[in-house]
Amino acid sequence: MIGTRPEAIKMSPLINLLKSDDNFQVSVLTTGQHTDMLMQALAFFNIKPDYDLNIMRERQSLDYITSAVLTGTGEYLDKNNQDIILVHGDTSTAFAAALAAFYRKIPVGHVEAGLRSKNIYLPFPEEMNRVLVDRIASLYFAPTELDAENLKSENADPSKIFITGNTVIDALFWTLNNKLNNYKLNIDLEPGRPLILMTAHRRESWGDGLINICEAVKDIIKSRPDVQILIPLHKNPAVREVIFNLLKDFKQVIFTEPLDYPDFVAAMSRSALILSDSGGIQEEASALRKPVLIMRTLSERPQAVTLGTGVLVGTDKNKISEQALKILNNKEYQEYFASRKLPFGDGTASLKIRDVILNYFKGHY
Ligand code: UD1
Ligand code: UDP
Numbered sequence: 001m002i003g004t005r006p007e008a009i010k011m012s013p014l015i016n017l018l019k020s021d022d023n024f025q026v027s028v029l030t031t032g033q034h035t036d037m038l039m040q041a042l043a044f045f046n047i048k049p050d051y052d053l054n055i056m057r058e059r060q061s062l063d064y065i066t067s068a069v070l071t072g073t074g075e076y077l078d079k080n081n082q083d084i085i086l087v088h089g090d091t092s093t094a095f096a097a098a099l100a101a102f103y104r105k106i107p108v109g110h111v112e113a114g115l116r117s118k119n120i121y122l123p124f125p126e127e128m129n130r131v132l133v134d135r136i137a138s139l140y141f142a143p144t145e146l147d148a149e150n151l152k153s154e155n156a157d158p159s160k161i162f163i164t165g166n167t168v169i170d171a172l173f174w175t176l177n178n179k180l181n182n183y184k185l186n187i188d189l190e191p192g193r194p195l196i197l198m199t200a201h202r203r204e205s206w207g208d209g210l211i212n213i214c215e216a217v218k219d220i221i222k223s224r225p226d227v228q229i230l231i232p233l234h235k236n237p238a239v240r241e242v243i244f245n246l247l248k249d250f251k252q253v254i255f256t257e258p259l260d261y262p263d264f265v266a267a268m269s270r271s272a273l274i275l276s277d278s279g280g281i282q283e284e285a286s287a288l289r290k291p292v293l294i295m296r297t298l299s300e301r302p303q304a305v306t307l308g309t310g311v312l313v314g315t316d317k318n319k320i321s322e323q324a325l326k327i328l329n330n331k332e333y334q335e336y337f338a339s340r341k342l343p344f345g346d347g348t349a350s351l352k353i354r355d356v357i358l359n360y361f362k363g364h365y
Pocket of ligand 2: 005006009168199201232257258259260261262264265277278279280281284
């Protein structure tokens with residue numbers, strides 16, 4: 001079950017692996033919580049959904065997503081027998097689909113289980129979504145030791161918790177190794193000018209948060225007019241309109257539509273610095289050893305900060321611009337980030353998840 005861009009990117013390596021294995025018969029059900037961004041990511045990994053609930057509406061509410069996914073998934077499951085449902089992460093698609101499976105007593109495997117900020121409103125509504133999925137799940141695929149510990153501390157059955165790494169690293173390494181040799185990023189970037197890549201979309205940042213982020217960008221440009229700032233705008237009108245209107249007059253800022261995954265990976269690789277509130281981008285930045293300013297006040301991925309390349313800056317205008325300039329202006333600080341560890345896995349998460357599922361059906365757990 002998938003519904004949004006990050007679920008598509010993070011589940012594609014696993015879907016393709018399971019599809020290539022005769023032990024499995026795989027159906028890909030998409031809720032269509034996202035339309036364009038979901039299909040764009042799936043197309044890159046050559047995956048066609050078997051069924052699409054097609055629920056997306058403009059500026060959809062959380063109530064609407066949850067009820068439409070619950071009803072639609074339920075109807076699908078009533079017509080199509082499934083031995084296990086795999087959901088990913090913390091979206092409303094993941095929560096409502098897991099609930100529909102629970103109502104039919106179908107086991108749920110949770111990919112990217114156990115991440116916790118321990119504040120139910122941050123990120124919103126994702127923290128509660130993943131807590132609820134983990135109450136329902138029968139198998140937990142925890143990316144790291146810390147995520148597994150979180151699950152144990154909530155009394156999840158330890159024999160059902162498996163540390164696998166994050167499948168986003170599988171997607172990233174596969175793309176780097178198979179698609180990016182001699183790859184030309186088709187965006188007009190001037191050679192020699194430092195690039196900042198920026199994305200923002202979180203619901204808790206709507207309003208003042210997004211305005212502060214844009215003000216910080218203006219401060220960065222003022223101090224370093226030589227930088228170029230690439231902003232692939234999220235499709236959400238509540239986000240794109242604000243960012244576009246506040247930054248459209250600055251010639252240093254380059255706006256694009258959401259980039260195809262290989263273009264986005266190439267852009268991350270080309271950047272001197274990434275500004276983002278995205279979960280997946282923190283993980284990818286750590287693997288690419290690129291400094292990322294995490295525009296959130298709390299993180300459910302603290303390893304990005306303690307081991308990886310992240311700095312938590314919230315949506316505080318001064319913190320964002322000060323940290324950005326510190327990185328841009330300081331070679332030693334840049335080298336520090338380039339030497340960080342790779343906390344989110346080694347690119348073999350999907351293989352580990354496949355083996356666990358096989359053993360589950362052999363009765364080993
Ligand atoms: C959703 C997830 C969030 C995830 C993010 C990834 C929930 C509650 N939120 O947030 O956890 O981090 O996806 O990007 O599950 N839209 C389009 N075309 C698209 C996609 C979105 O037009 O391809 C517009 C629609 O107007 C839609 C709006 O964006 O109503 C918001 O989409 P929604 O899925 O509700 O929220 P996101 O902020 O994208
Ligand atoms: N991404 C992409 N194109 C873009 C922006 C992001 O392919 O223009 C990828 C990015 O590499 C990461 C994922 O989308 O794998 C992150 O998605 P998003 O920020 O929407 O969601 P989150 O990770 O916050 O849930």
